[in-house]
Each structure stands twice: as C-alpha cells, then as structure tokens.
Amino acid sequence: MSILSLIVLTIYNAMFLSYFKKVSPRQGHTWWIIGVALVALIATYIYVDKTYAYMLFPLVTIILYLAIRLTTSFGPGQSFYSATLAVINASCIRNILNAVYSIMFLHGSFHAYTEASVYNTITLITFPIALLLFMLLRKLIFPGTKLRVFIKSKQALKIGSILNFFIAIQLTIISSLSLNSDLTFLVSNRSYIYSTMLTSLMLITIIYVVIYYSLKNHERVKAESRNEILRQHFEMQLLHYQNTEKQYEKYRQFKHDYQANIDLLRNLINDNLNTEAQDLINEMENHEIVQFWNRKHFTNNVIFDSMMQELARKCKDANIKLFFEGQEPRRTNLTLIEKITLFHNITFNAYEANLKLKEEERYILIRVNNQDTWTSIHVENAFDGNINYKDGKYNSTKTNGDEHGIGLENVEEVTQKLGGVLTITPDMEKKIFYLCVLLPSHGK
Template sequence: MKLLILSTSLSVYLLIYLTFKNFSRYADYRKYGKILVFVLMPLNSVFFAHFQAKYYPTFVAYLVFLVLMFIWFMVVFNTSATLAYFGAIHYVFYLFVMRSGVMSVYSLFVQIPIAVLKQGGYHALMIFQISAMLVVVLFVYWNKFILTTERMNYVFANPGQLRYILFNKTILGLYMMVITFGSRYTLNEIWYSSVHLITAIIVGVVAYSALQNGISVSESLEHEKQTVALQNQLSMQISHYRSYQKYTEGFREFRHDYKRMLSTINSLLRNNQFEEAIHILDEMGVTLASNEVAHKQYSNYPLLDAVFQEYANRCVENEIHFDGILYWDEAISMDELTIVRLFTNLLTNAFEAAGDSQARYITVSSNARDHWLDIVIKNSFDGNIHDDLSSTKTTTEGNRGLGTKIVSKTMESIGGVFSWDTQDQEFIAYLHIPRR
C-alpha cells in the first residue's frame, strides 16, 4: 500500500511538473517562480495522494484542487487571473474526467460498485495512478501536435473565445461532479457505471470540441488581421507610388521647360537684365524644392519608405512635425508582414500620443553597429502614461498600449530587444534588431 501511495505521488509529481512546464510557454515566471515550482510539486503530490487514500467526495476534491492550482499559477507566474484560471481548469478538468472514465471501466471490469471504489484505499489509488499517467500521455501528444504554442497564443489574444472555453469547461466540470455524486444513490451499479462512462466520454469530447472551436475561430481572426495588415501595406505602397509618380511628373515637366528657361536666362544675362534672370532662377529653385518635398525619402528600403511616407502625410494633415531617416539592412531576417506590423504599431502609438501633446513631433533615427541595427523613435506626449504603457485614453481600436505589447512580442520572436523611456514630455522607443 505504501509503495502504491509513493508511485501515485510520483505520477502526480510528473503531471504537475508537465503542467507548470507547459504553462511557462504562455507566461513568464515571477522572480522566485521557478523555486516555488519545486516546493509546490511535492506539496501537491502529497495533497493528491491524501485525497485519494481517504474518503473525500469527488466534487470536494475537484473544487479544492481547482482553487489550489489557480492559486499556484497566480503565485508562480506573472499572469492574469483569466489565464491562470485557464491553466488550472485545463489540467484539473481533464484529470478528473479521465479519472471518471477509468473508474467506470475499472468498475465494470472488476464488478465493484463505483460508490465502493470511491471510498479510498487500494482501488482508488490504482485508478488515480492510471488516470494520471493517461493524462500525461494525452497532454504530451496534445501539446506537441494539437495545442501548440502558436495556436494557443491565438486563443489567449482573443478574450471572447477564451471566456467561451472557460465557461464550457466550468459548466461541464460541475455537471461531471453532479453525475459522480449520484453514485451514492443508485441501486443498479452496472447501469450507473455505464452511464458514468458515457457521461465522462461526452463531457471530455464536448470540452475538447469547445477548445478546438475556440482555437479555430481565433486562428481565423488572426488570419483576418493579417489580411487587413496586407491591405494596409498595399494601401501604403499605392500611396508611395502616387507620391513618387507626382515627383517624377514634376521633374518631367521641369525637364521639358528647363532648356527654354536656360535659353531665356542666357539671353537676359547677355542683355545685362540681371534682375529678370535672378527672378527666373528663383522660380526654378522653388520648383526643385517643391518636387523634393513631394517625395522626401525616409528609408533606403522601399517598403519602409512607403510606411513612413504614409505617416508623414498624416502628420502634415494634423500639423505634427515628422522627420528622420531609417537605414535598413537587407541581412535582417524579418518578413515583410512582420516589418509592417512592427513599425505601424510603433508609429500609430507615436502619432496618437503626439496629437495630444503641445509640442507635436515625431523623429526617427537609426545606427548600424556590429551585428545590430539600433533604431530610436521619439515623440512628444502629454506626460500621462502607465507602467504597462496602457493609455489613459481609449480609442476605437482599444488601448494604445496594446500596440507596444505587440512590438515587444515581435521583437522577442526575432531575438531583438525593445525598451522605452520618458524624458519630460518625450516618449522614446528603442529597438535593437539583430543583423544576420
């Protein structure tokens, strides 16, 4: 019996280790989070083994461990309550549903009523150990092939779908506990074991279907966002093309007239009509200057030049001073869609913040060094900002700080570094992008 308790504790230890390890893909550990994991894993193992060895109602065990896992996630990880609850119910739910299914099959096989099996002892520990090992195998398979980090991040980025999944699992978990509690009152044990097994299967399948549906919807929304980003990219490239077209047409007209103008200037100078000649030269200078303004180059990379042209035009319309040149290295490993998303989020934040300030300006600079490209984007702002960069204002697109969070995740994905600082009423964003 002691050996069985030990092996059950080890099974639970392995399951909890896998639980924390998988959740670390979605949230960062707190300062002492990794140390707490090694403290909580044996503690949880003892709790699980104790609850199975003693006669505790299943619904009590379910609720206790759901609350405990929620607390552990909040203590170990720097995450939101919603995400912590997802982690808790995801693992506790499937463990107890698997336990219900194994208990039903075990009851039918050994011809022992479920009510007796649940009273603790050898059979309860054996059932729980089998369930824990099956859940470990199930989670390893799911996390590798189905519930991948990329797919789950789509769900976490979609609060509506995440709440839908949590609601379904919460209701199904409570329903499973009600069915399990019915073992105290049924007289036909074979009938109840069969119903218990079928219920466990249905609950598990429905919960998994809800999770898959949430992932599919979230993926579709993410693809829609990418489509919108591509449309915005195309719009900026068209705007860039029109600006360049205006630039070339101006020079075409100037080239058509400049020979005639030079001939006129030559004639005026020969006749000592210096004032008239100077007047024509001044007009030529104004024409050249207007064409230069019509297509000011902001980057050596055409795509980025198009992005900056778009925001420069917005700034002109809103009386915001926009200036700077961004050098881009072709050796940087970043696809075009990522580049557009990165800089449109930064420039959108800068544009909105500068629009609320008195100084109203945005400047961009870059510097290539060793294996890094350093980019600095400065903008004026009204001085009101939170530590997490969430704005005190809410726009039709949500919190302005969301754009900065997207930038941070994007930079992390390419091995870059993103940081920010404020000086007086100036916000400064620093990007350090690896050049490979």
C-alpha cells in the same frame, strides 16, 4: 492513498505548474512556491480525498490557482482557467477509467470508486494517462507556448473560464456521488456508470475543442490583419508610383519652360529690375516640381522609401515632427511581407499615440543602425502616459474586438522568428515611448 499514488499525482501537478511557468514566466525565484503548493496538494489528497469528496475538487483548484498566480505573470482569470484545466483534465480521465474498469471487470459495480485498492490502482493509471493526453494535445493543438495566445485572448478566456466553471461543478457532483458508499437510491448502477463515462468524455472533448477553434480564429484574425496591411501597402505603393509618374510629367513641362524663365530672368537683371528678378527666382524655387524633387529621400530601397514617404505625408498632415536616422534594415533575412508587417505596425502605433496629444508635443524618431552582427531599429515617440500593461504584456489601447493587440503581437512574432529581441520601455515621467527591435545580421 498509497505513497506511489501520491508520487504520481505530485509529478502530474508539478509538470502542469512548470508548464504554465514556462508559458508566462514571472521574474524572480518562484520555484519554492511550487514546492509549497505540491506539499499542500499532498496533504489535501491524504486528509480530504475520499472522505470529503465534494471538497477535493475546489481545494485542489484553489491551491493550483494560488501557485499559478504567484509563479507566473497570469492575471486572476488566466490563473483560474489554467488551474481548472489541470484539475478537469485529470478528473475526466479518472471518471472514464473508473467506468471502464467497473464495466469490464466488476460487472458494473461501484467498487472501482469506493474500494481502496482499486481506487489507488485507478489513480496510478489516471495521472500518467492524463499527462500524456495533455502532452499529446499540446503538441497537436497548441505547440510550444501557443496556449498563451488562447489564455491572453479576452474573449476566448471568458468563454473558456465560464465553461470550466460549470464543468467543475458537474465533476464535483459526479465525484461526490461516485464516492458515496450508499448508492441504493440509483435505479441502475450500470446506467449511471455509462452516463458518467460519456459525460466526462464529452466534457474533456469540449474543453480542447474550444481551445482548438479559438486558436484557429485567432490565426484567422491575424491573417486578415496582415492581408489588410499588405493591401494598404500595395495601394500606397501604387499611389507612390502614380504620384512619381505625375510629377515626372510636370518635370518635363517645367524643363520645357525652364529656358524661357532663364531668358526672362537675364533680361530683368540686365534692366536692373532686381525686385522682379528676385520674385521670379522665389517663384521658381517654390514651384511644385522643385519641392517634389527636393523632398527628403529616406533610402534607395523603393519599398522602404515609399513606406517612409507615406508616413512623412501623414505626419505632415497631422503636424507630427518626424525624424529619421540611418537606412533601411539590411542583412536581416526579413522577407518583404515581414518588413512591411514590422514597419507598418511600429510606425502606426507611434502615429496613433501622437494623435492623442497637443500638436506642439507630437514627434516620432526612427533610428536604424546596421552593424556587423546586429541590426537595431529604435522608435521613440511621445504619448499621453496611458499604458495598457496587463499580465506582463503591453497591449494596444484600442478596443476594436478581435484585433485588439494584434499589431504588437505581429511585431513580436516577426522578431522572435528571426531570433531577435523586442524591448519596450516607456518613460512614464517624460511621456516618451521607447521601442527597440534587435535582429541578427547575416552576410555582408
């Protein structure tokens, strides 16, 4: 293989490794690992390449797998999928270009596969086109680090990895046959070339179609999750208004009877019936309407207060001690939907975590601090010490299929959209879960 070809394929693999490192970075200095991997790839292409064609695909995949595994926070399955994606992308493009070149210029001959000069020329063209194709599809299908959503989805990753495994076997067979100098066993060279081209085109299309529809399905699940949150919130809001209206009517009745109670209390005192007077006072203090109007008032914001009132009601029913400090977040550019999404998921996770504990251990502390430049939302709650931490990310411990981990992902998405920071720091020894959302403040 020529030096120029080696440079081109090195750039291709370096770009892929850098991309995956950006998608799911690992702490520490790991760039030297990428350098070692690139040297290993160059050696593989020099000493294996056409001589042992059946070994080229597996060896390149293994090297990329190890590099991705050591330089990113991906797990084994995620690293395997990422490595095979890079190799399959280039292999399919090479097969397509080989077939096109053979048909157009060599009348269906296999020289495009076996002759060194033609092979190097195809290599020089293959890797830039494969890289441009990936960059184009990345922009259209999974911009930014959106591929991480696909790779971190268990169901989608399982389907993608199985698909890539069988595609890798198919492409290894094609490469082994195509680089064989003795192809007299084939009935028609041209038919084989056509089938190779169409098969490779079909395989690379299937890979990106799977990614596309998996991301679409993920967006659907997220939309359904948010719609369900909004539905629950509006039902809660309606219940809150209905309860307030009901209590107001009771207040009017209480006010109507208030003067009669005062007159009775005055008569009891005048007759030195102090015990009866004290009982009447206690009964008035414990009246339902007095308890309602004396309940804890969290904030003047009706929507935020209704969310906190519902949380307080649920915590009271579950014997969870609830503490709240501060006021609702202000000057954060949070829309109504984003505010509901953020607080619903934060408080719901804290509430669910407490249900797994003994009643005497349950508590939730929410602290909101509005400052000139930042608004901080701190949530502290007890938990059972079990954390689903995988591939550099905290996930929900629930196992309800597609909605697994959607809540924390929604919190992270809202936070990042507003230029904020989400930090999660569980204390495994004290069994306390700390979550903090920092959002930039705007205006006054």
